[in-house]
Amino acid sequence: MDYLTFLQLLDSTVRLATPLLLACLAGLFSERAGIFDIGLEGKMLAAAFVSAAIAFTSGSVWVGLLAGIGASLVLSVIHGIASITFRGNQLISGVAINFLAAGLAVVIAQDVFKQGGRTPALSGESRFEGITLPGAKALADVPVFGPLYAELISGHSILVYIAFAAVPFTWWVLSRTRFGLRLRAVGENPAAVDTAGVSVLRLRYAAVLICGVLCGIAGAYLSTALQAGFIKDMSAGRGFIALAALIFAKWRPWHALYATLLFGFFGALETRPDVIQAVSGIQINSALLSALPYILPVIILAGFGGRAIPPRAGGEPYVKER
Amino acid sequence: MDVMPKWAEVVLVPLISLLLAAIISALIILAIGEDPIAAAKLMVEGAVGSVRGWSYTLYYATNFIFTGLAVSIAFHARMFNIGGEGQAMLGGMGVALACLYVPWPHWSIALMAAIVMAAAFGALWALIPAYLQAKRGSHIVITTIMFNFIASALLIFVINEFLKPVGSQDPSSARFAAHLDLPTLNSILSSMGIKSSKDDSVNVTFLVSLLCAFGVWLLLWRTRLGYEIRAFGHSESAAKYAGINPVKITVVAMLISGGLAGLMGINTVMGEAERLVLNSTEGAGFIGIAVALMGRSHPVGVVIAAVLFGFLYQGGAELAFWTSIPRELIVVIQALVILFTGALDNMVRMPLERIFLMVRRNKSAGDV
Numbered sequence: 001m002d003y004l005t006f007l008q009l010l011d012s013t014v015r016l017a018t019p020l021l022l023a024c025l026a027g028l029f030s031e032r033a034g035i036f037d038i039g040l041e042g043k044m045l046a047a048a049f050v051s052a053a054i055a056f057t058s059g060s061v062w063v064g065l066l067a068g069i070g071a072s073l074v075l076s077v078i079h080g081i082a083s084i085t086f087r088g089n090q091l092i093s094g095v096a097i098n099f100l101a102a103g104l105a106v107v108i109a110q111d112v113f114k115q116g117g118r119t120p121a122l123s124g125e126s127r128f129e130g131i132t133l134p135g136a137k138a139l140a141d142v143p144v145f146g147p148l149y150a151e152l153i154s155g156h157s158i159l160v161y162i163a164f165a166a167v168p169f170t171w172w173v174l175s176r177t178r179f180g181l182r183l184r185a186v187g188e189n190p191a192a193v194d195t196a197g198v199s200v201l202r203l204r205y206a207a208v209l210i211c212g213v214l215c216g217i218a219g220a221y222l223s224t225a226l227q228a229g230f231i232k233d234m235s236a237g238r239g240f241i242a243l244a245a246l247i248f249a250k251w252r253p254w255h256a257l258y259a260t261l262l263f264g265f266f267g268a269l270e271t272r273p274d275v276i277q278a279v280s281g282i283q284i285n286s287a288l289l290s291a292l293p294y295i296l297p298v299i300i301l302a303g304f305g306g307r308a309i310p311p312r313a314g315g316e317p318y319v320k321e322r
Numbered sequence: 323m324d325v326m327p328k329w330a331e332v333v334l335v336p337l338i339s340l341l342l343a344a345i346i347s348a349l350i351i352l353a354i355g356e357d358p359i360a361a362a363k364l365m366v367e368g369a370v371g372s373v374r375g376w377s378y379t380l381y382y383a384t385n386f387i388f389t390g391l392a393v394s395i396a397f398h399a400r401m402f403n404i405g406g407e408g409q410a411m412l413g414g415m416g417v418a419l420a421c422l423y424v425p426w427p428h429w430s431i432a433l434m435a436a437i438v439m440a441a442a443f444g445a446l447w448a449l450i451p452a453y454l455q456a457k458r459g460s461h462i463v464i465t466t467i468m469f470n471f472i473a474s475a476l477l478i479f480v481i482n483e484f485l486k487p488v489g490s491q492d493p494s495s496a497r498f499a500a501h502l503d504l505p506t507l508n509s510i511l512s513s514m515g516i517k518s519s520k521d522d523s524v525n526v527t528f529l530v531s532l533l534c535a536f537g538v539w540l541l542l543w544r545t546r547l548g549y550e551i552r553a554f555g556h557s558e559s560a561a562k563y564a565g566i567n568p569v570k571i572t573v574v575a576m577l578i579s580g581g582l583a584g585l586m587g588i589n590t591v592m593g594e595a596e597r598l599v600l601n602s603t604e605g606a607g608f609i610g611i612a613v614a615l616m617g618r619s620h621p622v623g624v625v626i627a628a629v630l631f632g633f634l635y636q637g638g639a640e641l642a643f644w645t646s647i648p649r650e651l652i653v654v655i656q657a658l659v660i661l662f663t664g665a666l667d668n669m670v671r672m673p674l675e676r677i678f679l680m681v682r683r684n685k686s687a688g689d690v
Contacts, residue, residue: 038463082665086672091402091463093665095611096657103653104350110648111354117648240467247464287482291475294468298450301460 003144007151009268009275014156015226017264018163019044019218023242024249024256025170026214032174032251033207034187034313036090039079039097040215041239047072047219049105052119052230053112055126061224064126068223069216075101076212084204087317098239106232119223119230128157128225157225159217164257166214171253183207187311190318200318215239237294244297247308266292325675332623336616336663338670343658350654356647368640369633377508378639381523382606383625383632384589385410387531389610390628391538392583394619398542399575400555405451405466406583407607408473409444413584414591415480416443418598421498421591422485432502436588437530444584445577447473452576456569462576470607477600485598495598504593527589534582535621541578542621551575583607605653609635612656615664631656 023040030037047068055064075097082093106117113119133154140150174180186193186203194200222238223230245263249255269276270289277283301308326334348358369379389406396403416439426432451465478493485495504525542548554561554571562568590602609631616630617623638652662670 038467078661081669082661086666086668088665088668090665092611092615092660095404095608096661096665099608099653099657099660103650103655103657106650107350107354107648107654110646110650117650237467237471240464240471244464244468247461285479285483287475287479291472294471294475298454298460298465298468298472301458301465302454303458303460 004147004151005275007147009265009272011152011155012268012271013261013265014152014160015264016267017260018156018160019221019226019238020242020245020260020263021257022163022166022214022218022221023239024245024260025166025253026211026218027243027246028170028249028251028253028256029183029207029214030211031246031314032187032311033183033204034190034311034316034318035079035083035204035208035211036094036315037079037208037211038091038094038240038243039075039101040094040211040242041235041237042094042098042101043072043075043212043215044219044222044239045098045105045233045235046075046101047216048223048234049101049109049119049219049230051216051220052122052223053109055122055224056120056229059126061122061126061128064224065217065220068220069213072216072219073209073212076208076215080205080208083317084201084208087319090315090317102233105230109230109232117232122224122228126224127228128159128221130155130157131161157221159221159225162217163221167253167257170256174253179206184311187313190313194318194320200320204318241293241297244301247310248297248300250308251311263293263296266296326671326678330674330678332618335667335670335674336618336623338674339662339667340616340659342662342670343655346658347651347655350651351647354647356645361641361645361647364641364644365633365637368644369637373508375636375640377506377524378636379629379632380507380528381525381589381594381632382635383629384524384528384531384593385586385606386609386613386628386631387535387625388586388589389583389607390613390617390624391534391610391621392579392581392607393610393614394617394621394624395538395542395551395575395582396579397614397619398555399551399571400558401455401572401575401579402463403448403466403576403579403583404463404611405448405469405580405607406610407603407605408466408470409447409580409583410586410590410603410607411473411477412447412587413440413444414587414598414602415477416440416584417587417591418485418495418498421502422495425499426502429502429504433504433526433530433588433592436592437585440584440587441581442584444587445581447584448576448580449573452573452580455576456572474600481598481600493600494595497597498592502592503596504588523594525589525593527593530585530588532625534585535625538582539621547574583610609656612659612663615660 023044027037027040050071051064051068054067055061058064079093079097082088083090109117109119136150136154139146174184182193182198182203186200190200222234241263245259246256249259270292273284273286273289351358351361369375389410392406393403417436420435420439421432447469451462451469454460454465455462481493481495486493487496504527506525507528542552550566550571553564554566554568558568586606591598595602613624613627613631616627634652634655638649641647642649
């Protein structure tokens with residue numbers, strides 16, 4: 001494998017890791033506050049559909065992005081009402097949200113666009129294009145670093161850079177601000193936060209809404225940057241892989257980056273069976289290769305790589321008076 | 323103290339949840355420019371207005387009884403088995419292997435073998451997540467979801483590499499021998515002298531599913547194992563203190579759950595398609611979640627809820643055929659049912675409890 005192929009592989013790793021990373025950080029905010037969310041998948045899908053649909057009709061991808069975030073937030077509020085206000089089962093609420101998004105997206109897409117549950121293909125202003133960073137052309141001829149800068153670092157859409165910037169930002173919010181401290185506390189010991197006179201409900205709603213915004217960006221990235229338009233079930237289990245990555249990362253922001261890059265790398269390998277064959281010398285069946293992103297989390301969850309301990313109050317609704 | 327009488331708990335709460343789901347579905351149909359009342363009529367006519375409609379409704383119901391029971395038994399052990407879909411896929415694979423490679427003399431013997439194979443394959447697919455949950459503490463929800471994806475990849479692999487007849491382009495196995503076709507309920511009825519239509523789908527597997535429902539009831543409320551499963555589900559620490567082995571209960575409950583989901587494969591693979599196709603489960607594993615929630619995890623409730631979802635499925639297919647409403651509307655209705663009967667249960671329950679409390683207070687005040 002030559003250097004350029006390797007860079008291309010890393011390049012698609014970054015592209016595929018981006019939606020996982022955004023969804024993983026989304027889940028991190030929610031679960032750190034004690035709200036399990038297996039509805040990441042549904043929120044991404046809803047945002048993917050709405051942002052593609054609005055980007056197409058308005059002609060502006062930014063309007064589409066905002067609309068996608070809005071759609072994801074609506075589902076977040078439903079999750080919040082079910083699991084915070086009415087103290088329902090958070091897992092079941094998440095499952096309902098996944099189906100709600102999967103069904104509604106196709107029903108509405110069919111009604112509006114009549115193309116068998118997809119949106120028309122996006123182009124030009126209604127899509128996020130890659131940004132060429134300054135100096136990428138000029139440095140391209142510099143050995144080793146030039147191609148690295150031009151191929152791997154430059155040329156992604158703005159959402160990729162937002163996703164990567166979200167990692168240090170999340171770390172800063174969670175570990176260096178008062179809000180972050182309280183948010184983590186509410187996931188470990190909500191009664192203590194309540195005793196200190198801080199609203200458990202409000203903190204948890206805030207976490208769930210942040211989760212909605214990040215899932216919205218992840219979904220918009222799928223349909224307006226990674227691909228050009230919405231197709232049925234296009235999130236393809238990414239929400240669940242993000243959850244697995246979150247557990248693998250033990251609910252920590254920087255580790256979330258490493259975990260999603262790893263899963264992104266396996267996704268990239270799946271698209272390049274020729275590279276695997278060239279390196280390892282074995283031909284791997286494409287169906288089995290496509291199962292790799294799902295087998296890997298199971299192996300990791302089986303405890304290879306240390307025990308993952310979730311936030312202590314995760315999944316439990318908070319009851320004020322006992 | 324129970325605030326509500328039992329009938330309200332078992333009948334009223336699910337009914338109100340269902341009503342809420344129906345109202346929102348009607349609003350959605352209205353929003354996409356169709357008439358909800360006409361749509362409802364079309365669904366009723368298509369699903370229960372003819373022998374053909376009924377036989378498809380019960381055919382779908384058969385699938386949902388199996389998957390609903392599967393989710394229910396896991397619920398009783400306080401586990402959430404989202405892997406019914408993958409377990410059903412594997413069950414179907416087991417059925418296909420049994421029917422393809424052994425020259426059975428008669429369908430009834432083949433059915434016995436298919437039951438064993440379907441249950442074994444389904445249970446096997448639940449075993450790994452169950453073991454990881456019990457021994458390594460990895461969350462069963464995540465692992466069973468992953469196993470759904472792995473199962474569909476495995477199914478593609480097995481069909482393409484081993485089961486597809488040479489030269490065939492179709493991603494499916496060869497057709498089973500004709501005499502292995504399971505008799506339909508209609509043909510059984512007509513052999514007893516009762517006239518009914520020829521065109522149908524519901525077959526003897528429906529009776530197997532009812533037997534399973536009875537079996538699950540027996541197991542849960544009449545055996546020691548069932549008691550242990552329920553005790554474990556109510557309180558893990560109390561169950562441990564009573565000498566119940568949590569690892570054993572987790573694994574056994576999931577094996578039964580996976581086996582039940584796997585049995586669904588008999589209906590779709592042996593009863594309907596008569597060969598192994600890629601998408602024979604059609605999301606029935608997930609509908610089991612809605613069925614179990616609506617049926618309150620009780621076999622009788624599961625059977626009733628399964629027939630209701632059979633009605634929705636068959637009615638939805640008719641709806642998609644005659645109007646521009648796509649079949650995915652059923653997924654939306656399913657989501658709403660899960661939301662209202664599962665996650666928003668308290669939203670329905672709290673006001674009801676308040677009403678019952680008020681009535682009771684007025685009554686006791688009147689007695690004085």
